[in-house]
Amino acid sequence: MSEPNAIDRCLAGDRAAYAEVVRAHGDQLVGVLWRLVGNREDARDLAQETFVRAYRKLHLYDRRRPFKPWLFRIARNLALNHLTARRRRPEGQPQLASEKALARLASETKSPLAAVATSERRAAIDRVLAKLRPQYRDVLVLRYQAHFDYAEIATTMDLPIGTVKTWLNRAKASFRQLAQGEEAL
Amino acid sequence: MHWDEHDERSFALLTGKLSDEEAIELQQHLDACPDCRARHAEEAELLAALDRPTEGLAGETLVAAVMADVEAVPGRASRPQVVQLNPWAARAWLPLLAAAAVALSVWWSGPAGGGWAAALSSQLAVARASLAAWTADWTAMAQAAGESGAAAYRASQAAAAVRCPGFDGCVEVAAAALLLACIGLIAGFRRTSARSH
Numbered sequence: 001m002s003e004p005n006a007i008d009r010c011l012a013g014d015r016a017a018y019a020e021v022v023r024a025h026g027d028q029l030v031g032v033l034w035r036l037v038g039n040r041e042d043a044r045d046l047a048q049e050t051f052v053r054a055y056r057k058l059h060l061y062d063r064r065r066p067f068k069p070w071l072f073r074i075a076r077n078l079a080l081n082h083l084t085a086r087r088r089r090p091e092g093q094p095q096l097a098s099e100k101a102l103a104r105l106a107s108e109t110k111s112p113l114a115a116v117a118t119s120e121r122r123a124a125i126d127r128v129l130a131k132l133r134p135q136y137r138d139v140l141v142l143r144y145q146a147h148f149d150y151a152e153i154a155t156t157m158d159l160p161i162g163t164v165k166t167w168l169n170r171a172k173a174s175f176r177q178l179a180q181g182e183e184a185l
Numbered sequence: 186m187h188w189d190e191h192d193e194r195s196f197a198l199l200t201g202k203l204s205d206e207e208a209i210e211l212q213q214h215l216d217a218c219p220d221c222r223a224r225h226a227e228e229a230e231l232l233a234a235l236d237r238p239t240e241g242l243a244g245e246t247l248v249a250a251v252m253a254d255v256e257a258v259p260g261r262a263s264r265p266q267v268v269q270l271n272p273w274a275a276r277a278w279l280p281l282l283a284a285a286a287v288a289l290s291v292w293w294s295g296p297a298g299g300g301w302a303a304a305l306s307s308q309l310a311v312a313r314a315s316l317a318a319w320t321a322d323w324t325a326m327a328q329a330a331g332e333s334g335a336a337a338y339r340a341s342q343a344a345a346a347v348r349c350p351g352f353d354g355c356v357e358v359a360a361a362a363l364l365l366a367c368i369g370l371i372a373g374f375r376r377t378s379a380r381s382h
Contacts, residue, residue: 015252015255015256016252018251018252018255019248019251019252022243022247022248022251022252023248026242026243026244026247026248027239027240027241027242027243028239029243030239030242030243030247031237031238031239031242034237034242035235035237040242044242044243044247047243047247048247048250048251048254051247051251051254051255052251052254052255052258055251055255055258056258122237125234125235129235140231140235141235143196143235144231144232144234144235144236145235145236145237145239147196147200147202147236149193149196149197149202150189150193165189168192169189172227172231175231179234
C-alpha cells in the first residue's frame with residue numbers, strides 16, 4: 001500500500017481508502033496496545049477507537065512527518081486513559097493474560113503443551129511490564145513491540161530524544177531485574 | 186561510538202532496517218568486538234522476550250468495525266483550512282518593509298539635516314505648525330461655507346488643495362512603500378485547502 005496515497009484519498013473524501021490504513025497498521029497497533037493494557041479484548045477495542053479518532057483528526061496530521069508515530073501517539077493516550085479509568089474501578093485489577101486470551105492462544109497453537117509454555121511466558125512478561133513504571137513500560141513496548149527508533153518514540157511520547165535514551169536504558173535495567181523473579185522467563 | 190548509537194544500529198540490524206551493506210559492516214564489527222557482541226545479544230534477548238507476534242491480531246473484523254464507525258462519521262476528513270504565507274510573500278515582505286523604513290529615514294533626516302534627533306525635533310515642529318495652519322484654514326473655510334452639505338463638500342475640496350509642507354515628498358514615498366508592502370502581504374496569503382472535495 002502506498003500510505004500517503006491512501007491518506008490523500010481519505011482527505012479527498014474517499015472513505016474506503018481508510019481500510020488500507022487500518023490493514024497496514026492494525027496488527028501492530030493491537031500488539032502494542034495489548035502490551036500496554038495487558039488485555040487483548042481491550043486492546044482491540046482501543047485500536048478501533050484509535051483508528052476512528054485518527055480518521056476524525058486526519059486533517060490535523062502533518063503530512064511532512066511519518067504517519068505511524070502520530071497514530072501510535074493517539075493510541076498511547078487512549079491506553080493511558082483506559083488504564084487510569086480501570087484503576088479507579090473496584091474490579092479494576094489488571095487482567096493480565098486473561099483466561100479468554102489464554103484459551104484462544106491454546107486453540108491457535110497446535111501443541112497444547114507448547115501453548116501453555118508460551119502463554120505462561122507471555123503472562124510472565126506482562127506481569128513484569130505491569131510492575132514497571134508506566135513511562136518505562138511505554139518506551140519498552142514502543143521499542144520492542146512497535147520497533148520504533150529513538151526519534152519515533154520521542155514523537156509518540158512527546159519527549160526529547162535524550163530523555164527517551166535515558167528512560168530506555170533504565171527501563172531495560174528494570175525489566176531485567178524484575179524478570180529475574182519470574183520463573184517462567 | 187556511544188552505546189546509544191550502537192544500540193540503535195544493533196536494533197536496526199535485528200529488525201531488518203539496515204541496508205545489506207550496513208548490515209554486513211555491523212556484523213563484521215560484532216564478530217571482532219566482544220563488548221558490542223554482548224550488548225547486541227542483550228538487545229536480541231529483549232526483542233525476543235517483548236516482541237509478541239502480531240500477525241492476524243487485528244484481522245478483517247477490526248477493519249470492518251473501524252470502517253462501520255468511519256462511515257457513521259458526519260462530514261469527511263478534510264484538508265486543513267490553514268492560511269499560509271506563500272514563498273513569494275515570505276521573501277518579499279522584508280525588502281518592502283526595509284524600503285519603507287529607508288524612505289521614512291530619508292524624510293526624517295533629509296530636510297532638517299544634522300542627524301536623526303535634530304531631524305526628528307525640527308520635523309515635528311514643522312509638522313505641528315503645518316497641522317495648526319492647515320486645521321485653521323480648513324475650519325475657516327468650513328465656517329465661511331456654512332453648515333450645509335454642499336458647503337462642507339466645497340470646504341473639503343478646498344482643504345484637499347491645502348499642502349502640508351512637513352509631509353511633502355518623502356512621506357508619499359514612505360506611504361507608497363508601506364502600501365506596497367501591505368498589498369504584497371495580502372496578495373501573498375493563500376488558502377491551502379487546495380483540493381476541492
